[in-house]
Amino acid sequence: MSLSILLVEDEKNFALSLKRFLEGKGQEVYVCFDGEKGFNQFLELNPEVLLVDCRLPGMGGIELLKKAKELNPDLYSIVFTAFGSIEDAVEVMKLGSFDYIQKPIDLQRLGQLILKIEENVRLKREIDYYRKKEETSLIGSSQAIAQVKESIHKLASLSTTKTPPTVLITGETGTGKDVVARLLHRHSSRSKNPFIHVNCISLPENLVEDELFGHDQGAFTGAKNAKPGLMEAADGGALFLDEIGDLPYNLQGKLLTALETKKIRRLGSVKDRKTDVWIIAATNRNLFEKVNQGSFRQDLLFRLNVVSIYLPPLRDRKEDIPDLCHHFLKKFSIHYGKNIEGFKEEVIEIFLRYSWPGNVRELSHKIEQAVLWCEENLISLKHIRAGIKNDFNEIPSPKGDPIEKRTIVEELLQTKLSLKELESELIKLALEKTGGNLSQTAKLLGVTRDWLRYRMEKKLLDA
Ligand SMILES: Nc1ncnc2c1ncn2[C@@H]1O[C@H](COP(=O)(O)OP(=O)(O)OP(=O)(O)O)[C@@H](O)[C@H]1O
Numbered sequence: 143m144s145l146s147i148l149l150v151e152d153e154k155n156f157a158l159s160l161k162r163f164l165e166g167k168g169q170e171v172y173v174c175f176d177g178e179k180g181f182n183q184f185l186e187l188n189p190e191v192l193l194v195d196c197r198l199p200g201m202g203g204i205e206l207l208k209k210a211k212e213l214n215p216d217l218y219s220i221v222f223t224a225f226g227s228i229e230d231a232v233e234v235m236k237l238g239s240f241d242y243i244q245k246p247i248d249l250q251r252l253g254q255l256i257l258k259i260e261e262n263v264r265l266k267r268e269i270d271y272y273r274k275k276e277e278t279s280l281i282g283s284s285q286a287i288a289q290v291k292e293s294i295h296k297l298a299s300l301s302t303t304k305t306p307p308t309v310l311i312t313g314e315t316g317t318g319k320d321v322v323a324r325l326l327h328r329h330s331s332r333s334k335n336p337f338i339h340v341n342c343i344s345l346p347e348n349l350v351e352d353e354l355f356g357h358d359q360g361a362f363t364g365a366k367n368a369k370p371g372l373m374e375a376a377d378g379g380a381l382f383l384d385e386i387g388d389l390p391y392n393l394q395g396k397l398l399t400a401l402e403t404k405k406i407r408r409l410g411s412v413k414d415r416k417t418d419v420w421i422i423a424a425t426n427r428n429l430f431e432k433v434n435q436g437s438f439r440q441d442l443l444f445r446l447n448v449v450s451i452y453l454p455p456l457r458d459r460k461e462d463i464p465d466l467c468h469h470f471l472k473k474f475s476i477h478y479g480k481n482i483e484g485f486k487e488e489v490i491e492i493f494l495r496y497s498w499p500g501n502v503r504e505l506s507h508k509i510e511q512a513v514l515w516c517e518e519n520l521i522s523l524k525h526i527r528a529g530i531k532n533d534f535n536e537i538p539s540p541k542g543d544p545i546e547k548r549t550i551v552e553e554l555l556q557t558k559l560s561l562k563e564l565e566s567e568l569i570k571l572a573l574e575k576t577g578g579n580l581s582q583t584a585k586l587l588g589v590t591r592d593w594l595r596y597r598m599e600k601k602l603l604d605a
Contacts, residue, residue, distance in 0.1 A: 144168050144169050145169050145170065145190045145191050145256070145259065145260055145263060146170045146172070146187065146191070147164060147169050147171045147172070147191040147193060148171075148172050148184055148187060148189040148192050148193070149161060149172065149173045149194075150173075150175075150176075150177060150183075150192070150193070150194045150195065150203065151173070151175065151193070151194070151195045151198075151222070152175050152176060152195060152198050152199055153195075154175055156247075157173050157175065158173065160247070160252075161173050163253075164256065167253060167256065169256065172367045176198055176199045176201075177199065177200040177202055177203065177205070178200035178201050179200070180194065180201070180206055181206050181210070183367075184206070184210050184213075185213075190218060190259075190263055191217070191218045191219065191220070191256070191259055192206075192207065192210055192217055192218070192219040192220075193220050193222070194207055194219065194220075194221055194222070195221075195222045195223070195224075196221055196222065196223040196224075196225070196230055197223070197224070203221060203222075204233055207219055207221065207234065207237055207239060208237055211237055211238060218240045218259045218262070218263070219237075219238075219240055220240055220241045220242070220252070221234045221239050221241075221242045221243075222244075222245055223242070223243075224244075224245040226244045240255065240258075241255050243255075267336070279321075279325075280294075280318065280321055280322065280325055281465050281466050281469045282459065282462035282466065283462065284459035284461045285459075286452075286453070286459050287462060290322060290451055290453065294322065294325050294326055294329055295329065297329075297449065298329035298330050298331075305418055306330065306420050307448040308401065308422070308423070308446050308447075308448045308449070309326060309422045309423070309448070309451060310386075310423050310424070310429075310446045310448075310449070310450045311323060311423070311424040311425075311450075311451045311452075312424070312425055312429075312450065312453070313426065313452060313453030313455070314426050314453075314455045314501055315426045315500065316456075316500045316501035316504060317453035317454070317455060317456065317501045318453050318501075319384070320339070320382075320424070322451060322453065323337075323339075323382045323422045323424060324337060324382075326380070326422055327382075327420070330380070330420070332378060332379050332420060335376075335377075335380075336375060336376050336377075336379035337376075337379055337382065338376040338379065338380070338381050338382065339382045339384060340354070340372055340383055341385055342384065342385045342387075343384075343385040343388040347390050350389070350393055351393055351396070352369075352371065352409055353372055354371045354372055354393070354397070355373060355396065355400075355406050355407065355408055356368070356369050356371030356372075356374055356406075356409065357369055357371075357409035357410050357411075358408050358409065358411040360410065361408070362409070362410065365409075365410065370408070371406065373400060373406045373419055374406065374415065374417060376417075376419045377417050377418060377419060378418055379419070379420070380419070380420040380421075380422055381419045381420070381422070382422045382424070383422070383423040383424070384423075384424050385424070385425060385426070385427075386424065386425050386429075386446065387425040387427035387429055387432055387438060391437060391438075391439070394438065394442045398441060398442045400417070401421060401442075401445050402445070404416060404417060405417065423446050429443050429447075455498070456498040456501045456502055457497045457498055460494050463490070463494055463505070464490055466502060466506075467485060467489075467490060467505070467509060468484070470505065470510070471484065471485070471509055471521070474509060474510045474513040474514075478513055478514060480513055480516065482513060482519065483520060484519075484521070485520060486520050486521065486522040486523070488522065488523055489512075489521055489522060489523060489526060492526070493505070508526060509521075511526075512525040512526050565597070569583070569587070569594070569597065569598065572586045572587050580595065
């Protein structure tokens with residue numbers, strides 16, 4: 143594991159020799175020679191460790207530390223001083239610095255401190271990971287989900303020191319591709335190493351290459367320091383390339399080379415670096431179609447598709463809906479501090495009839511919204527439809543469905559509007575929807591045009 147370290151030290155020769163020493167220990171070190179620039183660099187890099195000299199031109203080391211700690215209280219810092227004043231030492235430790243050491247620096251001691259920090263950072267990453275792990279589980283008892291779980295376990299049992307085969311996860315949006323990618327990593331022998339998620343669609347095209355492969359110092363205007371890319375950051379772990387279908391064509395070749403040679407080359411570099419990254423890719427597009435259209439490389443598709451996992455849309459595995467409903471109900475009840483026991487049967491019935499174009503994500507949002515509105519023991523249709531006009535009001539309902547009809551009528555009765563008022567409101571709304579066209583309004587209401595005209599005239603007479 144390598145730490146990202148920012149070193150702010152005005153003695154140039156000392157700073158550069160320290161950089162070499164730490165890089166020799168496998169760390170990524172960025173150097174600045176004055177406080178002001180050091181702070182700007184800190185804002186840009188957000189390093190895990192700050193090594194800073196107490197006395198600096200421009201902004202002093204203690205002030206820099208104070209500002210950096212305000213922005214990132216988890217930052218590890220070690221402060222150097224040539225003067226060894228007790229007041230400085232007290233202030234530095236009060237600011238939560240990891241240590242304070244006097245110049246000339248004892249490199250062995252510094253090396254040990256860095257090792258300790260590395261251990262702490264590793265632990266923190268693991269804790270964060272386990273926290274995340276609790277949040278991730280693949281719910282569902284359908285045949286399709288059972289098969290996906292089997293694939294995850296098969297891949298996990300390949301506890302090999304070699305890089306596992308590339309996996310391509312396909313399925314419509316919201317079907318759980320991200321969940322599967324995380325589970326693959328979590329159950330694999332790489333679970334203690336990073337899992338890095340990159341959404342190829344959200345990266346601006348000109349930045350994708352830099353993000354994935356990094357750059358060397360001076361690779362382009364503004365590249366003041368070398369920066370490792372995400373392929374390097376995921377070394378030993380997994381890189382999840384989400385929406386891979388949107389990876390720019392010119393980078394597809396570079397990714398293919400990286401996959402085949404297990405080496406990457408930073409922008410502006412002539413040196414290849416070895417990487418051991420498990421690539422998991424996902425897409426909701428048909429990549430074979432993209433190959434036919436000439437926007438996706440066939441050789442890359444074959445390279446990615448060594449193992450493929452398909453997540454069918456929720457409408458094709460409706461038996462998962464009850465389990466998912468209870469899972470999300472529990473999750474959001476805890477989150478919003480509610481005590482809701484379950485769903486009225488009518489809710490599950492209607493959920494089973496809906497087509498869920500947004501898949502599990504849409505179901506999860508729907509339940510979150512219902513939990514927010516519900517102040518009773520059970521979630522009923524009124525909570526599902528509450529408050530907002532949304533697509534869900536258009537759930538296809540087989541004509542004459544007794545449960546649906548009864549629920550609507552019950553809701554209407556609760557409004558305490560008279561039959562006359564209801565009729566009048568219904569006609570008004572239908573007229574609005576058809577832009578005042580009588581024939582269409584009559585059709586919408588399931589009545590004849592003459593009947594509609596008669597009721598409207600009567601309404602005018604009654605008024
Ligand atoms: N089987 C499942 N069990 C539990 N939660 C699930 C399941 N499938 C999806 N989810 C949840 O649904 C939401 C959407 O899932 P996810 O982000 O994995 O979908 P996706 O296929 O990656 O979508 P996109 O293509 O839009 O990125 C997430 O909150 C996820 O936790």
